[in-house]
Each structure stands twice: as C-alpha cells, then as structure tokens.
Amino acid sequence: MSAKTNLATLLIAATAITSNSAALANDLTDNIINDLYNFKIIADKSDIRPNNNITRAEAVKMICIAEGNDVFDNDTTDTQIFYDVPTSHWAAKYIEIAVDDSIISGYEDNTFKPEQYVTYQELHRMIVSSLGYNLYAEQAGGYPKGYITYSNALEISKNMSLDNSAFATRGDAMQMIYNSLDAPIMEVRENVEIDGTVETVVMIYDGKSNPFISFRKILSGEVEY
Template sequence: MMKKTFLIALSILTLTSSLNAFASTLDDNVIEDLEKFHIVEKSDDLRLNDHITRAEVVKMVSVATGNYDIDHVGTDQIFSDVPPTHWVVKYVRTAWDSYIISGYEDNTFRPENNITYNELQKIIVSALGYTQYAEMQGGYPDGYLTYSEKYNIMNNVDTSDSNAYVTRKDAMQMIYNSLDAPLLVYMRTNYLEDGSITYVYEWRDGEHRQFESLRMRLDEEFS
C-alpha cells in the first residue's frame, strides 16, 4: 500500500514538473525569429516566467515595428514619469510618434508597472494600424480584443484572465504572432541627424504600399 501511494505521488510530481517545464518554454522558431529581428537579444536572460513591464514591452514593440536604430531619436519628455534620462525614453518616443501608445489620463506612462494581457493586446493592435477601427468597435478593451482575436494574437497563449499580468513568455509569443498579421496602416517615422522628423504613411492596398506584414518590414531591415 505504501509503495502504491509512493508511486502515485511520484507520478503526480513528474506530471507537475513536466507541465511546469512546458509552461516555461517557447518554440525554437519563436525565439529564433525574435532574436533575428533584435526584438530580443541573444545575450538576454529571457526569464520566461517573470512578468514583463510596460517599458520592456514598448521596447520590443518599437523594434518589431522597425525602430531598431534609435540613434537620432530625441529624448523629449512626453510623459511625466519618463524623463530624458530613462533608458526607455527613445522607444517611448517612437511608439508615441507612431500612435502605438497613449499613456494614462494623468500624463504618466508607468513604465515600471507590469503590463496586462488587455493592455498588450491594445498596443499590438495599434502597432498593426487598427486603432481607428478598434475604437469604432467599442474602444478599450473590447474593440482591441476583437481585432486581436481576428488576427490570432493570442495563439498559443494560455490565460483565462485578460486583466492578469503578462509573462515574458506570453509577451514574446504575442509579439511573434503579430509579425504575420496583415498591416492596415504602416507608419514609418524617420529621425534625421539634424533632429527633424519625417513620416511615411502606408495604407493597405494603397499606391505606396510596401509591406503586408511586420515580418516583411523586418526581413528587409535585417536581410
């Protein structure tokens, strides 16, 4: 009887360990693509089970939308809690200029706060150019979740609480999923050496359309 009880307990422990190991891993192709496009760096400690902050997400999404080279991006203070000396200020600037983020009503961005699944889906949908249509569908969060579902942003992401904090693993999976979603509007922001900025808007099916997806944009950038 004791031997049987021990074997059952051992089986449960083995199953739990296997599930935990699965939960803390990503497919190799996800990591390879994110590293290839510098959305995460090979030297990074991925810390897949940790929660991810709003600042970390903005950097990843900014790079995913083609803003890897930020040498000429200004450090103007847009939010009261992101001073010019903050490590994420240039990524915040590119995301702000591209209408990917808007911050809070009190003019804060709260960069060190952990981000929720709802918030990250909003940022990704905005990065794909669907802000206007998401707002027409009810705004935050429902309108953005509609387009997130439509374009499979939550594929291979297992959460029952969209207000929970996102793990780094799930953030990477969601951003990876966005790479092949169809772009509605791609807005490229060019930061010039003299400090000036130019914008290029590319509407889907428009005459000046170059990129059908973020992956196409990044393939050109890092080819």
C-alpha cells in the same frame, strides 16, 4: 495599384481579417526565440525568463523594434513626454516612438508608469495599434473589448488562454509579438483627395486588394514600408 476605402464604409467584421500566421503553441519554441533574436526584438537568447512579468517599458521596446525601428537602448530624446519618463530613461526613445505611432497614450496624469507590469489587455492594445488597427478596434468597442476582438482576429493571441486583466508574462508577450509578425498591416491615410473631395483612406495590406505587407517582411528586408 492600391485599393481605396472611404471612411464611411470602413467598418468590417473583425472575423473577416485573416493573417498568414502559423499555428503556435503557448510555449516558446527555438524557432520563435531565434526569430525574435535575429530581428533584435530580444537581445539575449539565454535570458528569456518566460515566467517573469514584463514591464510596460520592456513591452514597448519589443513592439517598437518589431515594427521595424532600430535598437535605441539608452538613447536620449530632446523632449520629455511623460512626467515619469525623463529624457535619460533607457526606454525614452522607444516610448517617444510609441506615442508618435499611436501605440500608447499614457495615463490621464501624464505619466506612463514604465516600470509597472503590463497587463494582457494593454498588450492587446499596444500590438493591435502597432499594426494600425486602432480605428477598427475603437469602432468595435474601444479599450479593452475592441482591441481584444481584433487581437483575436489577427491571431495575435492564437492558441493562447489568457486572463486579459492579469499581468502578462515575458513568455506570453514574446509569443504575442511573434504572432504579430505575420499579421497584415493596416494604414489610415488622412486628407487624401479623390475625385475632387478630401477623404480618409484605409489600406489593408492583406494580399487581396493590396500587396501583403507584414512586420516580418519589413524586418527581413523583403519590402520597404
């Protein structure tokens, strides 16, 4: 039922990826805010503050919930991953999930800087990684170029004019995360045995060779993933 792609033939043109995203403007519409609220990606429709900057911890929380995780505000964890994220930090559980899902990796000094504002290029990387396209993005030039390329291809920043090195606003971050809800998910399966050989298999759930699966379908309960 599912198509299998050998790692050796993986690399595809980023422009060949399409999503089912609707055309969206830079401003947050009521529909966008309502969807983000109903999916628990934001907690309060009256506290959007679209022109304020967003921290790395806040961005990670939204992205983790967008990919189908529960709300874990103030949940503690057993393991401290970064020096500056104690197990009691309000976002510790989201940060732990983001590391496990290869959405973030932190800095070389083993810090995450959760209260630092996130840049647009960091957001591109986090969101593209949450969708599973790390491998393609790395092959397309890595951070930040490859991730921006795939962010554009997946229409995460559709109709948005961004200074990728600047700090992201909350409104733009919400728009980008909203756009990601309708992008096709990609999955990399390692150590898959095919005809007696062990290979890495790439699955793109774009409705072509595989069923269409998106964060929206997962969050709405249409599919289990």
